[in-house]
Amino acid sequence: MEDVEIKIILEALLFVSGEPLSVERVKNVLEDIDRGKMRNLLWDLQHEYEMRPSGLRIAEVAGGFQLITRPELAVWIKKLKKVKQSTRLSKPSLETLAIVAYKQPIVKSEIEDIRGVDSSGVLKGLLDKHLIKIIGRKDVPGKPILYSTTKEFLQYFGLRDIADLPTLKEFSDLTVEEGGDTSIVEHEEDAPVILPLEPTNP
Amino acid sequence: MSYQIKLEAFEGPLDLLLHLIKKNEVNIYDIPISLITHQYLEYIELMKEFNLEIAGEFLLMAATLTYIKSRMLLPQEEKAGVDELEEDDPRAELIRKLLEYKSFKEVADELGKREEIWRDIFYQGHEPAPAAAADVTEEDKEELMIEVGIFELIDAFRDVLDRLPDKKTLDIIPEELTVRGRMTAIIERLETEGINGLTLYELLDNDSTKRSIVVTFLALLELAKMRVIRLLQVEDRETIRVFKAESEEKAEGI
Numbered sequence: 366m367e368d369v370e371i372k373i374i375l376e377a378l379l380f381v382s383g384e385p386l387s388v389e390r391v392k393n394v395l396e397d398i399d400r401g402k403m404r405n406l407l408w409d410l411q412h413e414y415e416m417r418p419s420g421l422r423i424a425e426v427a428g429g430f431q432l433i434t435r436p437e438l439a440v441w442i443k444k445l446k447k448v449k450q451s452t453r454l455s456k457p458s459l460e461t462l463a464i465v466a467y468k469q470p471i472v473k474s475e476i477e478d479i480r481g482v483d484s485s486g487v488l489k490g491l492l493d494k495h496l497i498k499i500i501g502r503k504d505v506p507g508k509p510i511l512y513s514t515t516k517e518f519l520q521y522f523g524l525r526d527i528a529d530l531p532t533l534k535e536f537s538d539l540t541v542e543e544g545g546d547t548s549i550v551e552h553e554e555d556a557p558v559i560l561p562l563e564p565t566n567p
Numbered sequence: 568m569s570y571q572i573k574l575e576a577f578e579g580p581l582d583l584l585l586h587l588i589k590k591n592e593v594n595i596y597d598i599p600i601s602l603i604t605h606q607y608l609e610y611i612e613l614m615k616e617f618n619l620e621i622a623g624e625f626l627l628m629a630a631t632l633t634y635i636k637s638r639m640l641l642p643q644e645e646k647a648g649v650d651e652l653e654e655d656d657p658r659a660e661l662i663r664k665l666l667e668y669k670s671f672k673e674v675a676d677e678l679g680k681r682e683e684i685w686r687d688i689f690y691q692g693h694e695p696a697p698a699a700a701a702d703v704t705e706e707d708k709e710e711l712m713i714e715v716g717i718f719e720l721i722d723a724f725r726d727v728l729d730r731l732p733d734k735k736t737l738d739i740i741p742e743e744l745t746v747r748g749r750m751t752a753i754i755e756r757l758e759t760e761g762i763n764g765l766t767l768y769e770l771l772d773n774d775s776t777k778r779s780i781v782v783t784f785l786a787l788l789e790l791a792k793m794r795v796i797r798l799l800q801v802e803d804r805e806t807i808r809v810f811k812a813e814s815e816e817k818a819e820g821i
Contacts, residue, residue: 382691383691383692424688431690431691433688433689434688434690435688436687437687439686439687439688439689442689446689452794453682453683454682456578456675456679456716457578459675459678459679459682460671460672462675462678463674463678464671467671467674479668480579481579481580481581481624481628481668482578482579482580482581482622482624483622521682522678522681522682523681523684523685523688524681530674530677531673531674531677533670533673533674
């Protein structure tokens with residue numbers, strides 16, 4: 366198959382897929398094409414979308430590729446779909462999420478140790494919103510619950526994977542001696558990382 | 568007054584310490600512990616005055632600070648052979664905690680910015696964002712504004728209280744002075760004259776007694792918690808402005 370043909374198929378698959386489309390899932394459809402090539406073609410396609418005037422773009426989020434709208438079109442989309450503007454997460458929620466994201470799996474007491482405040486309510490709220498999940502219990506006295514972030518967390522913040530998070534500054538300096546490696550998911554390849562949308566840093 | 572607001576829902580003792588460090592523009596690696604402890608205790612007193620329920624964590628931190636302060640006052644023990652004082656700095660653990668917390672706060676800010684962008688992005692199978700549960704809406708015209716934290720608000724009210732004439736008046740308090748009543752009054756004022764928000768001073772201009780100022784403070788806190796209002800300021804230490812949160816209908820009819 367020609368590259369152009371494959372890209373056309375990929376585009377259709379992206380359109381119908383209700384969630385980020387992973388290379389693995391594409392591989393189940395297009396069996397003859399190897400992963401590396403598939404990934405490259407998806408990046409090509411992503412690039413093409415960026416190059417032409419389009420209301421859509423392709424983002425790499427939550428371990429897959431996804432067709433998304435451009436943020437500047439939100440006004441129109443909201444008018445069409447009558448979307449209610451959602452509330453933003455509170456500061457305590459964002460803080461707790463940040464801690465869970467970097468230190469997962471983590472138990473409540475460790476989170477509270479860092480934040481210095483009781484975090485039960487915040488954790489419950491985050492569980493309800495499916496931004497974190499329970500992944501088991503720690504094998505220590507009391508068997509406390511272990512939390513980790515979810516795929517929805519990645520999607521909510523438009524992150525490719527956990528390694529996409531900004532690096533902790535001073536903190537990383539401080540933990541060097543502990544050999545603390547905060548990255549949980551490794552990038553599969555040394556590929557050009559095209560972030561879906563970098564927040565503009567001043 | 569039997570009206571209490573739980574502070575921990577807003578921010579914790581480490582937030583207060585970082586606030587003080589920032590406010591005094593001191594070096595986090597070399598915290599003037601005496602000064603910071605003094606101010607920290609002052610805040611706790613003020614919170615008591617504002618009838619904020621002070622969570623145990625705040626008192627624990629107060630004890631920790633006092634302990635560190637007392638250790639700093641003691642003459643350094645002459646340990647034979649140990650010339651490195653750094654190891655013995657009683658502040659070391661606190662500084663480590665503050666730095667760790669601070670860096671997570673920075674990441675949280677970063678996540679907040681990403682959230683802001685991704686709220687406006689749609690895709691197949693898009694459901695209302697997970698955080699939509701509360702269904703509260705707001706329109707962000709004030710991009711330059713930053714949201715006010717509880718400690719900035721306390722600072723502002725402290726200024727007002729400090730400016731009260733120190734005359735001993737008889738506190739004849741009309742019965743209708745309740746937080747609930749004040750909450751209604753604030754909303755009414757915001758609806759009639761506060762399209763561009765009201766400053767704290769405009770809201771307070773009829774308050775002449777300490778008690779009525781405290782009631783206003785509590786009313787604002789409660790309204791902010793219910794997300795009926797937003798408290799914003801242009802930049803750090805600028806005047807705080809109170810806005811009514813945009814209603815759903817308004818936001819939909821863009």
